[in-house]
Amino acid sequence: MLAAFAPLAVLAAIAIGLGLIILAFSFYIGPRxxxxxxxxxxxxxxxxxxxxxxxxxxxxxxxxxxxILFDIEVIYLYPWxxxxxxxxxxxxxxxxxSMGVFIGVLVLGFVHVWRKGALDWD
Amino acid sequence: xLDLSPDWGVILTHFAPELILVIGALGLLSYDLYVRGKxxxxxxxxxxxxxxxxxxxxxxxxxxxxxxxxxRSAGEVFRSGAFLSDSxxxxxRLMSVLTAGLVTLSGIAYMxxxxxxxxxxxxxxxxAALAMNLMAGANDLIVIALGIEFxxxxxxxxxxxxxxxxxxxxxxxxxxxxxxxTSAAMLFGLTYLYGIAGSTSLPVIAEAVRQPExxxxxxxxxxxxxxxxxxxxxxxxxxxxIAPFHQWSPDAYQGAPTPVTAFLSVGPKxxxxxxxxxxxxxxxxxxxxxxxxxxxxxxxxxxxxILGNVAALTQSDVKRMMAYSSIAQAGYMLVGIxxxxxxxxxxxxxxGAVLFFILAYLFTNLGAFAVIIAVDRLTGxxxxxxxxxxxxxxxxxxxxxxxxxLSLIGIPPxxxxxxxxxxxxxxxxxxxxxxxxxxxxxxxxxxVYYFQIVKTMYFGDPAEGGALRPSPGVVFVVxxxxxxxxxxxxxxxxxxxxxxxxxxALEPIAGSMVAR
Numbered sequence: 299m300l301a302a303f304a305p306l307a308v309l310a311a312i313a314i315g316l317g318l319i320i321l322a323f324s325f326y327i328g329p330r331x332x333x334x335x336x337x338x339x340x341x342x343x344x345x346x347x348x349x350x351x352x353x354x355x356x357x358x359x360x361x362x363x364x365x366i367l368f369d370i371e372v373i374y375l376y377p378w379x380x381x382x383x384x385x386x387x388x389x390x391x392x393x394x395x396s397m398g399v400f401i402g403v404l405v406l407g408f409v410h411v412w413r414k415g416a417l418d419w420d
Numbered sequence: 421x422l423d424l425s426p427d428w429g430v431i432l433t434h435f436a437p438e439l440i441l442v443i444g445a446l447g448l449l450s451y452d453l454y455v456r457g458k459x460x461x462x463x464x465x466x467x468x469x470x471x472x473x474x475x476x477x478x479x480x481x482x483x484x485x486x487x488x489x490x491x492r493s494a495g496e497v498f499r500s501g502a503f504l505s506d507s508x509x510x511x512x513r514l515m516s517v518l519t520a521g522l523v524t525l526s527g528i529a530y531m532x533x534x535x536x537x538x539x540x541x542x543x544x545x546x547x548a549a550l551a552m553n554l555m556a557g558a559n560d561l562i563v564i565a566l567g568i569e570f571x572x573x574x575x576x577x578x579x580x581x582x583x584x585x586x587x588x589x590x591x592x593x594x595x596x597x598x599x600x601x602t603s604a605a606m607l608f609g610l611t612y613l614y615g616i617a618g619s620t621s622l623p624v625i626a627e628a629v630r631q632p633e634x635x636x637x638x639x640x641x642x643x644x645x646x647x648x649x650x651x652x653x654x655x656x657x658x659x660x661x662i663a664p665f666h667q668w669s670p671d672a673y674q675g676a677p678t679p680v681t682a683f684l685s686v687g688p689k690x691x692x693x694x695x696x697x698x699x700x701x702x703x704x705x706x707x708x709x710x711x712x713x714x715x716x717x718x719x720x721x722x723x724x725x726i727l728g729n730v731a732a733l734t735q736s737d738v739k740r741m742m743a744y745s746s747i748a749q750a751g752y753m754l755v756g757i758x759x760x761x762x763x764x765x766x767x768x769x770x771x772g773a774v775l776f777f778i779l780a781y782l783f784t785n786l787g788a789f790a791v792i793i794a795v796d797r798l799t800g801x802x803x804x805x806x807x808x809x810x811x812x813x814x815x816x817x818x819x820x821x822x823x824x825x826l827s828l829i830g831i832p833p834x835x836x837x838x839x840x841x842x843x844x845x846x847x848x849x850x851x852x853x854x855x856x857x858x859x860x861x862x863x864x865x866x867x868v869y870y871f872q873i874v875k876t877m878y879f880g881d882p883a884e885g886g887a888l889r890p891s892p893g894v895v896f897v898v899x900x901x902x903x904x905x906x907x908x909x910x911x912x913x914x915x916x917x918x919x920x921x922x923x924x925a926l927e928p929i930a931g932s933m934v935a936r
Contacts, residue, residue, distance in 0.1 A: 406446055413453040 360416055371404055434505035436476040437513050438553050444469030445546035452539020463528045466542040470521045470549065477513040480505060502560035502621070504925075511775060511922035512556030512694045518782060519687045520549040522897050526790040527679025529891030530797045534582055534677065541581060548574045548683065552691035556698075561610045561620040564695055568606070568659060571688055572599045578683070579676040591675020598668035599658060606655020612648035626703040646712040649704065653696075653716070660692035662754055663724040666747045670735075673743035678796045681739050682789030685746040686782050693753055693778065697771060701760055701926050710761065718758040722858045724751030729862040732869045738792055739802045741869055745828065746785065748866060753777055755855050756843040762850025768916050770850065771926060773842035775919035780827070780835035780908050787901025788824035791817045794890035807873055809882030817890060818877045820898045825870040827905050830863050835908035842916070 339346040378385070378397055385393035411417060432439065448465050455461075524545055531541055551571035558564040576599065580592020614620050617628035629645060657665040673681045700717075704710060728748030735741035756774035768776060792802060794817060799806040811818040827836035840863065847856040890898070908915050 403446065406450060410449055410453060 357419070364411060364416065368404070368408070371400075374400065434480065435503070436480065437473040437517075438550055440469060440473045440476055441546050441550040441553065444472070445543045445550065448539060448543045448546065452543070455539075460539070462539045462542045463524055466524050466546060467521060469546055470517050470524070473549070474514065474517045474521075477510055477517065481507070481510050502563050503554070503557045504559045505557060506925035507922045508694070508698070508925035509553070509557035511918065512690060513553050515690045515778065515782060516549040516552035516556070516687065519552075519683060519690065519786065520545050522786045522790070522900070523679050523683045523687075525893040526682065526786070526793050526897040527677075528893045530679055530793050531677065537581075541578070544574050544578050545683070548578070548687055552687055552694075555691040556694040558695060558698065559622050561614060561622070561625075564699065565607060565610055567691075568655060568695065569603060571659070571691060572603065575599075575684060575688060578680040579672050581680060582677055585675070587675035588677065589675070591672040595668050595672040598665075602655050602658035602665060605651045606658075609648040609651025609653075609655070612644050612651070616644055616648075622699065622703050629704065629709060630706065645704070645709070646716075649700070649713045650716060652699065653713070653720075656692050656696050656699075657720065660689045660696070660750045660753075661743075661747050662720055662750050663727040663747065664720075666724070666727070669747060670740045670743040673746075674737055674739045674802075678739065678789065678793045678802065681742070682786055682793065685742060685785055685789065689746070689750055689753070690778050690782065693757070693774065697757060697774070697923075697926060700757070701771065705760070707761070714758060714761075717754060718852060718855055721751050721754035721758050721855055724748065724754060725858055725862045726751075729865045729869075732866070735804075735869070737803050738807065738873065739796075741804075741873070742785075742789070742792070745866065745869070748862065749781055749785070749828070751862075752840060752843050752859060753781075755847050755852070755859055758855065759843075759846040759850040759852050762846050762852075767913070767920070768842045768846070769920055769923060770843075770846035771923040772916065772920040773839075773846045775922055776912070776916055777839035777843050779915055779919065780839040780905070783901045783904040783908065784824050784827040784834075784836055787898055787905065788821055788828070790894045790897040790901065791821040791824070791890075794888065794894040798888045798890070804873060804876055805880070805883065807877050808880030809885075810877040810888070813882055813886065814888040814890065816895075817888065817898070820902055821877065822874050823902060823905065825874060827909070829867045829870055833906075833909045835905045835912070838909060838912045 339350070341347075375397070382393065389396075444465070448462060448469070451465065452460070452462060524542065531538065535541060548571060551567055551574055554563060555567035555571060558567050576592055576596045579595050580589050582588040610620075613625055617625040619625060619628070654665055658668070661669040669684075673684060676684060700710075700713065704713060725748055728744045728746075728751055732741050732744035732748065735744060753774050756770050756777060759770045762770050794814075795806055795810065796802045807821075810821070823834065827834035830837045830840040832838075840859070844856040844859050847853075847859070
């Protein structure tokens with residue numbers, strides 16, 4: 299039973315082994331000639347400005363969280379819209395009503411966020 | 421072929437308590453938007469919604485079973501949907517409403533002024549009750565997973581609710597981190613169950629595992645079923661805080677606002693055990709299948725009782741002590757589940773004993789926590805020293821806490837005695853003498869730490885002398901819990917019957933559902 303997975307194990311071993319071999323070769327026999335320019339951070343050819351770990355206003359987290367919440371919820375609209383005809387055939391007005399309830403809760407969440415001031419930038 | 425067209429009348433009827441909770445919670449959130457900063461009606465709206473949910477549950481309770489099931493047998497109903505509205509669910513619906521209601525009442529004064537987000541707090545209490553209902557009625561792996569996640573998320577938020585308090589944040593974060601890992605483990609286990617049966621529906625899984633030759637994946641099933649069950653047990657065990665999945669609980673209990681601690685000690689435990697019973701008993705409850713998990717469950721029960729009771733000995737914070745105490749109590753409940761195959765004793769079936777134990781534990785523990793909430797609010801501390809001289813500062817709270825502790829130890833004629841008696845009796849009846857002995861011995865150990873508090877209350881010198889005046893809500897909860905602790909202890913029979921009736925929804929399925 300487990301023998302059926304043997305080719306997979308061989309493939310994994312080859313893939314990992316090959317990667318390690320290539321890394322080892324370039325590490326041991328590649329020429330090394332460091333210079334200040336070479337060890338600079340690569341920034342698409344631009345001169346690097348400041349460190350990468352900068353402080354970000356905490357507000358971005360809130361905005362990002364809200365975005366993800368609404369984004370994911372809106373995704374549920376697509377399969378519903380695609381299947382709408384067959385849903386109506388099965389459930390009648392329930393097909394529209396159930397999505398109406400869903401959107402209603404979503405709107406309530408939006409109003410809540412708004413009234414609580416999470417969208418005020420200052 | 422499954423009939424997909426929903427019967428709206430049936431759905432609205434049998435989902436009524438949950439719908440009331442959803443609408444109530446959302447309504448409360450909306451109401452809160454327009455009374456910002458003011459001392460509004462939020463707690464009273466919460467209590468009204470909970471009362472409505474309780475009445476709806478009572479209405480469902482009194483329905484004629486023949487009408488409810490439309491002439492179908494319990495087994496047929498079991499096969500029918502993702503959410504079951506049976507007597508077992510009704511029992512836990514009442515548990516969740518009681519927990520949320522008592523926590524709300526005892527927490528009104530405590531939460532006042534602690535947080536700027538007052539309406540959300542009570543909305544989360546309602547959402548927590550809703551999540552518990554969903555877990556209790558879950559008949560599908562997806563509903564189980566969503567219910568547990570829902571309750572977990574609400575619990576994390578409530579634990580870290582006081583943003584200004586470092587302990588609260590720390591407790592919430594630890595709870596969240598442990599919870600994420602155990603959730604991942606549980607979901608992994610659930611995918612295995614789906615993988616072997618090809619369905620997320622519990623009845624389909626139940627049939628699949630009873631006919632191993634029909635499994636989708638046959639060659640590994642003897643190994644996969646126990647492995648999957650253990651992973652699922654990790655997720656549920658985390659929610660009910662049994663060893664070795666309990667490490668989050670002392671920190672979360674200590675850091676959380678005390679009313680939330682009270683909720684955590686009862687709500688998730690009751691709901692977690694509901695899921696555990698539904699999944700393990702109805703699906704994996706046959707003698708052959710239960711052999712794969714009974715040993716593990718029994719061992720965890722023993723470990724939980726020992727660890728909870730011993731670790732509680734050295735705690736200097738009453739909330740931490742209650743965390744270990746509630747771990748130990750979860751161990752006692754687990755004994756009843758491990759003994760589920762045993763015969764009836766004193767009129768209880770083993771699973772009925774578990775439900776009866778949870779009922780008794782709910783009132784006793786919430787009563788004890790109401791006292792702790794009052795002391796914490798009035799002295800600003802939940803360390804043992806804050807309880808010094810409580811007998812002089814508030815004789816009512818002191819005597820009430822003593823009685824609750826006596827009930828938690830299991831002294832007759834209080835409710836805790838009959839809970840323990842029923843559970844350990846079931847263990848003895850199914851030849852699990854070891855568990856019963858461990859339970860009784862660790863129960864003796866538990867007397868030590870409970871009585872340390874009692875000793876401090878009656879013989880300790882208070883740091884300051886003034887009388888403590890508990891809020892009306894706390895007085896009401898303490899009085900209710902006292903009365904119920906005494907009534908359940910003195911007249912246990914009606915409550916045993918309620919518990920037995922609730923588990924009839926499980927038992928016929930456990931015995932012969934698939935032997936059709």
